[in-house]
Amino acid sequence: MAQDDRNGILRFPDGDFLRRKMAAELLPVHAFDAGNQKQLDLLDEKRSEVFRELAAHDHVYGLMRKRPGIVPVESRESFYVQAADIAAGIASQIYAAHGLIGVVEKFEYTTYNGVRVSRSDAEEEMRKLSVID
Secondary structure, eight states, rough: OEEEETEEEEEEOOOHHHHHHHHHHHHSEEEETTTOHHHHHHHHHHHHHHHHHTTTOOTTHHHHSSOEEEEOGGGGGOHHHHHHHHHHHHHHHHHHHHHHHHHHHHHHOOOEOOOOOOOHHHHHHHHHHHOOO
């Protein structure tokens, strides 16, 4: 904790909170279809990069990096992975034709970049993308 000299109140450094939150998202094991080892290796490397950045501030995060984070799963052995593959294929087709708004309208629960999105969130994201294009 640090003291804010301007008004004498105690505050927590924002960076510590954000680092803990990032690590909490990366610690659970995530299962992915074993179909593309190159992509799995890339995901695992990016996960390790984030932990290396976190470890620059606190060595504990370097120890966390050693825990497995990505586990390949054969889709024919898991109905859950098969269902996810089917849903991803459908969502991909809808996105190509109607964008994120179309996906949100067809699926009860939609996440975009790891965050659950509503129709208004989807509209805002599509507005941002149209400005970039």
